[in-house]
Amino acid sequence: MITCGTTAQSVTAEVARALEEPLVNIRADGSIDAKEGSTISADERIVIIVSTTSDRAHLELLELQERAMKRDPEEVITVLPYMGYARQDKVFEPGEPISSRAIAKAISASTDRVFTVNPHKEHVLDFFEVPAESVDAAPRLAGALPTDLTRPIFLSPDEGATRITRSVRDAYGSGTVDNFVKYRKSATDVQMTSGEVDVSGRDIVLVDDMISTGGTMKEAVSILDDQNAKRIFVTCVHPVLADKAVSKVYQAGVEDIYATDTIDRSVSRISSAPVITEVL
Ligand code: R5P
Numbered sequence: 544m545i546t547c548g549t550t551a552q553s554v555t556a557e558v559a560r561a562l563e564e565p566l567v568n569i570r571a572d573g574s575i576d577a578k579e580g581s582t583i584s585a586d587e588r589i590v591i592i593v594s595t596t597s598d599r600a601h602l603e604l605l606e607l608q609e610r611a612m613k614r615d616p617e618e619v620i621t622v623l624p625y626m627g628y629a630r631q632d633k634v635f636e637p638g639e640p641i642s643s644r645a646i647a648k649a650i651s652a653s654t655d656r657v658f659t660v661n662p663h664k665e666h667v668l669d670f671f672e673v674p675a676e677s678v679d680a681a682p683r684l685a686g687a688l689p690t691d692l693t694r695p696i697f698l699s700p701d702e703g704a705t706r707i708t709r710s711v712r713d714a715y716g717s718g719t720v721d722n723f724v725k726y727r728k729s730a731t732d733v734q735m736t737s738g739e740v741d742v743s744g745r746d747i748v749l750v751d752d753m754i755s756t757g758g759t760m761k762e763a764v765s766i767l768d769d770q771n772a773k774r775i776f777v778t779c780v781h782p783v784l785a786d787k788a789v790s791k792v793y794q795a796g797v798e799d800i801y802a803t804d805t806i807d808r809s810v811s812r813i814s815s816a817p818v819i820t821e822v823l
Pocket residue numbers: 700701703704730731733751752753754755756757758759760
C-alpha cells in the first residue's frame with residue numbers, strides 16, 4: 544500500500560496507479576482509510592512518499608512513519624521525491640550543523656529503506672542508517688524539450704551539475720555538453736564565468752538539479768544573452784522556486800522552464816513517477 548502527506552500528492556497517485564497498489568490514508572491509531580473494496584493485508588509493505596519541502600513536511604513524514612509502524616508491516620519504504628536540507632551536506636562555516644545528516648538519521652529511525660530523487664550530492668545517502676539509494680529523473684527532462692533545437696548546447700551552471708546535464712543530452716540524443724564555473728557570493732548572489740563552447744546562434748538548454756532563488760539561472764541567461772545565444776530553455780529536476788524565482792527566470796529572457804513534479808509548482812510538467820515506480 545502507498546501513502547503520502549501533503550506534498551507530492553500527484554506523483555504518489557501516479558505511482559500507486561502504476562504499481563496497482565492501494566493509495567491509503569493511515570490514521571493515527573494505525574487503522575486504514577482506503578477506497579472501498581481495496582484488499583489490504585496486515586503484513587504488506589507500506590510505501591510512504593513525501594517531498595520534505597518544509598519543516599512541516601519533515602514532521603509530517605515522521606508522523607506518517609510512526610503511523611505505518613503501528614501496523615507492524617513487513618517493510619516500510621520511504622520515498623523522498625525531494626529531500627530538503629540536502630544542500631547542507633557539510634560544514635561550510637565553522638559552527639554550522641550538517642542538517643542533512645540530522646534529518647537522515649531521524650528518517651532512518653522508522654523505515655527499512657529510503658529512495659530519493661537526484662539528491663544534491665550522492666554522499667548524503669551515506670547519512671541514512673538504513674539502505675538508501677538515489678533515483679535519476681534528469682533524463683526525463685529531455686522529453687519536454689522541442690525536437691527542433693538548433694545545434695543545441697546542454698549547459699550546466701556549475702561543475703556540480705555536469706553529470707545530470709550529460710544525462711539530459713544523452714536522453715535528447717544530440718548536442719554539445721559544457722559548463723559554467725560558479726562562485727557563490729551570498730545566498731542570492733552568484734558570479735559565473737562562461738564555458739568553452741561558442742554559444743552564438745545556438746539553442747541552449749540549461750540544466751541544474753534545482754532552482755531555488757533563480758539567481759544562478761538569471762546570471763547564466765544574462766551571460767548567454769551577451770554572447771548572442773539563440774533560444775534559452777531552462778530545466779531542473781527540483782523546482783524549489785522560492786519567492787519570485789519563476790518570474791525572475793522568465794524576465795531574464797528564457798523561452799520556457801521545464802521541471803519534474805518532485806515539488807508541485809506551475810512548471811512541474813514532467814512526471815518523476817516512472818523512475819520512482821521502477822525502483823519500487
Ligand atoms: C547548487 O549547487 C545547486 O545545484 C543550484 O545551482 C542552486 O541550488 C540554485 O540556487 P539558486 O536558484 O538560488 O541560485
